[in-house]
Amino acid sequence: MATPVAPLHQEASASRLKITSVKTLAESSNLTSIPSHYAFTTSTSGDQAVHTDHDDSIPVIDFSLLSSSNSDQRSKVVSDLAKACQDWGFFMVINHGMPESQMKATVDAFMRFFDLTDEEKSDFQGKNLLNPIRCGTSINTSVDKVLFWRDYLKVKVHPEFHCPTKPEGLSEVFAGYSSAVRKLARGLLEGISESLGLEMGYIDKAMNMESSLQILTANLYPPCPQPELAMGLPPHSDHGLLTILMQNGIGGLQVNHGGKWVNVDPLPNAFLVNTGDHLEIMSNGKYKSVLHRAVVNSKATRMSIPQSIGPSPDTVVEPVEQLLDGENNRAMYLAMKCKDYLELHLSNVLNGKSRLERVKI
Numbered sequence: 001m002a003t004p005v006a007p008l009h010q011e012a013s014a015s016r017l018k019i020t021s022v023k024t025l026a027e028s029s030n031l032t033s034i035p036s037h038y039a040f041t042t043s044t045s046g047d048q049a050v051h052t053d054h055d056d057s058i059p060v061i062d063f064s065l066l067s068s069s070n071s072d073q074r075s076k077v078v079s080d081l082a083k084a085c086q087d088w089g090f091f092m093v094i095n096h097g098m099p100e101s102q103m104k105a106t107v108d109a110f111m112r113f114f115d116l117t118d119e120e121k122s123d124f125q126g127k128n129l130l131n132p133i134r135c136g137t138s139i140n141t142s143v144d145k146v147l148f149w150r151d152y153l154k155v156k157v158h159p160e161f162h163c164p165t166k167p168e169g170l171s172e173v174f175a176g177y178s179s180a181v182r183k184l185a186r187g188l189l190e191g192i193s194e195s196l197g198l199e200m201g202y203i204d205k206a207m208n209m210e211s212s213l214q215i216l217t218a219n220l221y222p223p224c225p226q227p228e229l230a231m232g233l234p235p236h237s238d239h240g241l242l243t244i245l246m247q248n249g250i251g252g253l254q255v256n257h258g259g260k261w262v263n264v265d266p267l268p269n270a271f272l273v274n275t276g277d278h279l280e281i282m283s284n285g286k287y288k289s290v291l292h293r294a295v296v297n298s299k300a301t302r303m304s305i306p307q308s309i310g311p312s313p314d315t316v317v318e319p320v321e322q323l324l325d326g327e328n329n330r331a332m333y334l335a336m337k338c339k340d341y342l343e344l345h346l347s348n349v350l351n352g353k354s355r356l357e358r359v360k361i
């Protein structure tokens, strides 16, 4: 009988290890190295990221121009959107109209949640991935072999609004923030519809955005004593049409562009937007959802607040017929209800774009 090979890492199995939040772990005194079940030895964590240079950096979209009465300005921003979605799948949005104080209040509200003790947070540690309020650590500790260096809170805020009851006062902040972001997303989708050669209101109507599925997430990445060995979030694409992200001023997001990992340091008070799997499906692959990941650092706590804006849960998403012409005349993706895609998304280990592959024809 062959001798069993010793596992490279002590695997994180919820039944064997008491898994605390990364925040609790990082705050425990004298932490100079990471526990072995947080250590990645794959090349994904070690490969070098490049900084953007001025000739090839993340596009910037001036949102205020989308409502401009000057038709030249409007068509310029629509063509900027087309280029951004096609070349990068990521862009920054400036002049979006949200006051800085509202952005800061949202970061502070999430920080108050993360400051609860693990015991206090345990009411929201839903094991069921479909729970509308869910907090935890890593991604899915019952299947993750190695843990990710992040804690999270995920809240479904639309079509029904949910919110943790502790600490007090979150619901006003989350409701205001998420409805402002939904408005921003619907405005961007008007420009994106036009950029695809569709009517301005096409995506909004076809995807029933009045009942859009919207999930507000906060990721907390505490300082890590060995950041080169750990990973905040592995490479993945997002479900939904658009993800609209803000962060607390500390970098860590990397975008896969031209086969390289590019560091993204958003402009202060800008939102970072990326196109999701559902936009890739609708556009029949013209606007691809792009791989991104989060790395960690040893100095400062980073918080990112991505919000995924998708079709309504019951909407069937498939390539838009009007876009099936010329070279691109064959539907490349299967039709699937938004909520079924999400279930597929949640029930699989996060691994690049493997979920989108399941609906590719």
Ligand SMILES: O=C(O)CCC(=O)C(=O)O
Pocket (backbone or CB within 6 Å): 217, 219, 233, 238, 252, 253, 292, 293, 294, 304, 306
């Ligand atoms: O932390 C980040 O910047 C990225 C977060 C992310 O990609 C996600 O939550 O899907």
Ligand SMILES: [Fe+2]
Pocket (backbone or CB within 6 Å): 236, 237, 238, 292, 306
């Ligand atoms: Fe993401």
